[in-house]
Amino acid sequence: MAFEFIEHALDARAQDALLRQRTCIEKATARHIQVDGLKYLNFASNDYLGLADLTVSATFCAGSKSSALVTGYHRTHRQLEARLCQLLGYERALLFASGFAANFSVLSALFNDSKVGQVSAVFQDKLNHASLIDGSLNSKAKLIRFNHNDMGHLRARLEKSNAENKLVVSEGIFSMDGDGAPLQALENLCQTHEAWLMVDDAHSFGVCGSNGLGSIESGVKPDILVITFGKAMGCQGAAVLASKRLIDYMLQFNREYTYSTAMSPALVEIASTQLSRLCDGEEARSRLHTNIELFKRIALDAGIPLQESTSAIQPIVLGSAENTLQAQQALAKNGIWLTAIRPPTVPYNTARLRVTLTAEHEKEDIEYLVRCLEDVL
Numbered sequence: 001m002a003f004e005f006i007e008h009a010l011d012a013r014a015q016d017a018l019l020r021q022r023t024c025i026e027k028a029t030a031r032h033i034q035v036d037g038l039k040y041l042n043f044a045s046n047d048y049l050g051l052a053d054l055t056v057s058a059t060f061c062a063g064s065k066s067s068a069l070v071t072g073y074h075r076t077h078r079q080l081e082a083r084l085c086q087l088l089g090y091e092r093a094l095l096f097a098s099g100f101a102a103n104f105s106v107l108s109a110l111f112n113d114s115k116v117g118q119v120s121a122v123f124q125d126k127l128n129h130a131s132l133i134d135g136s137l138n139s140k141a142k143l144i145r146f147n148h149n150d151m152g153h154l155r156a157r158l159e160k161s162n163a164e165n166k167l168v169v170s171e172g173i174f175s176m177d178g179d180g181a182p183l184q185a186l187e188n189l190c191q192t193h194e195a196w197l198m199v200d201d202a203h204s205f206g207v208c209g210s211n212g213l214g215s216i217e218s219g220v221k222p223d224i225l226v227i228t229f230g231k232a233m234g235c236q237g238a239a240v241l242a243s244k245r246l247i248d249y250m251l252q253f254n255r256e257y258t259y260s261t262a263m264s265p266a267l268v269e270i271a272s273t274q275l276s277r278l279c280d281g282e283e284a285r286s287r288l289h290t291n292i293e294l295f296k297r298i299a300l301d302a303g304i305p306l307q308e309s310t311s312a313i314q315p316i317v318l319g320s321a322e323n324t325l326q327a328q329q330a331l332a333k334n335g336i337w338l339t340a341i342r343p344p345t346v347p348y349n350t351a352r353l354r355v356t357l358t359a360e361h362e363k364e365d366i367e368y369l370v371r372c373l374e375d376v377l
Helices: 004-015 075-088 099-110 114-118 130-137 151-160 183-192 214-218 244-253 265-279 282-301 321-333 363-376
Strands: 032-035 038-042 092-096 120-125 142-146 165-171 196-200 224-228 238-242 313-319 339-341 351-356
Touching (some): 038 363, 075 265, 099 196, 099 244, 114 120, 120 151, 130 142, 142 151, 165 183, 183 214, 214 224, 238 244, 282 363, 313 321, 321 351
Parallel strands (some): 120 165, 165 196, 196 224
Antiparallel strands (some): 313 351, 339 351
């Protein structure tokens, strides 16, 4: 029977405890969430500073009306791009509707020419986000993976490659493990092997660094920096920052940017407001880091197995997808909302509970979470 593979695929996912389903959220803040009339403590939000809970008065157009290369590029777009460039030290920026779109389309566009692809290679950390991997797979360049944060393995890969154009891609903070990339070591290897460095700073921007500017505050300036607005900024969208020449190249060959309606001016204005709040968010960042330290200390005291993460992302790897789902359900019965992360989002046998902490959590929230985790695990 035609398309019978659909039923087989869904049945197989269900049998392996890997079937994905949406949950309709009635209300949500950085601290609480309401589902089916029940209120839970929310430990599954990327709104690290609680900025998404703040109201924004937007009087700008709901739609940009066309592609940025037709009539969709408005003054508000240019102003936000210029502000990001000044803040992060880049010549030019491009705005995208999402981080996935930015990562995928930049990698696809950079190596879209067959002749360029034949002499190009992209070196990706094995734990990089799906948007980065898919972008490489959609390009003409050779994709080469290196073990997570393993600079020896990356060095060997770079030395073995005879590619003329080499691009190393990593993340500032890895979304599923919560650890950071060794940025200085990455930059040193790139300089030695005449490679470019691209960093996806989705989970770093707004949180890491003394001013909350993310990986750029480590003293390393990637050739291509991607930041997203949907995490610590608490809104929607993304930006790619690079040299003027690279952005000019993207304007010629980035199909996502060329053939999509430009980001809504209203959303751009909201992002500008949230960027100001993020830059002034020293107190919220301090509360967040206090909460991270509190969680790690009392969780380790309780014997809960944590990963090597000092970020707001604190994964608890249980291995079995079925066991992870059962733990999630048991926590929900105690008023704790957590996400069970299962393959293929993470490698097989590494299913996990992904705890995300925010500045809005109270001390008693975290203490209660750890008690519940201790009981369930």
